[in-house]
Amino acid sequence: MKINDDHLYHGAALTQIAEHAQFTAINAFRDGKKVSRSSFLINNDIAVYFKYSTKPTKAFKEYSFTFNKSHLKELKEIESRAKKAFVALVCVEDRQICLISRTELTELIEERREVKGSNEDTYTLLVTVPKGKSLRAYMNAPGQKKKKLSEKIISRNLFPSKIFEESETV
Secondary structure, three states: OOOOHHHHHHHHHHHHHHOOOOOOOEEEEEEOOEEEEEEEEEOOOEEEEEEEEOOOOOOOOEEEEEEEHHHHHHHHHHHHOOOEEEEEEEEOOOOEEEEEEHHHHHHHHHHHHHHHOOOOOEEEEEEEOOOOOOEEEEEEOOOOOOOEEEEEEEOOOOOOHHHHOOOOOO
């Protein structure tokens, strides 16, 4: 069987989850007969949606993660079938995983929708990995270069332990 890039990069994150003391099970999400390549159910009640970006842009040192309508639909579906839901953003070159809750992703998208005044077909979440500091996740203001909307500061050591905590808030 061929090994795809998502197998490698999602697999690195899934290994860290499997090594956690509270880990008991992992299953790919299924929608009928279709198996998701991005969504997994951990311990039967925690949904984790994975995306990866191989390297940051040269200009702004940002990893870019795109969410189109089908990604957002899948996120909504997995969230409805689990007690809590997270998005794990694998920043390959820096070997870091930025973990945000599904709620935080929704907040970032809603803020962009409000600023733009309409829905978009695709939303781009950007992550920076500043040396010696926490990760930064944000979206840019629509139609404006170098203007960030609100920024989420994410501890580097949040993953994977945060997914096993009682509260979803990251």
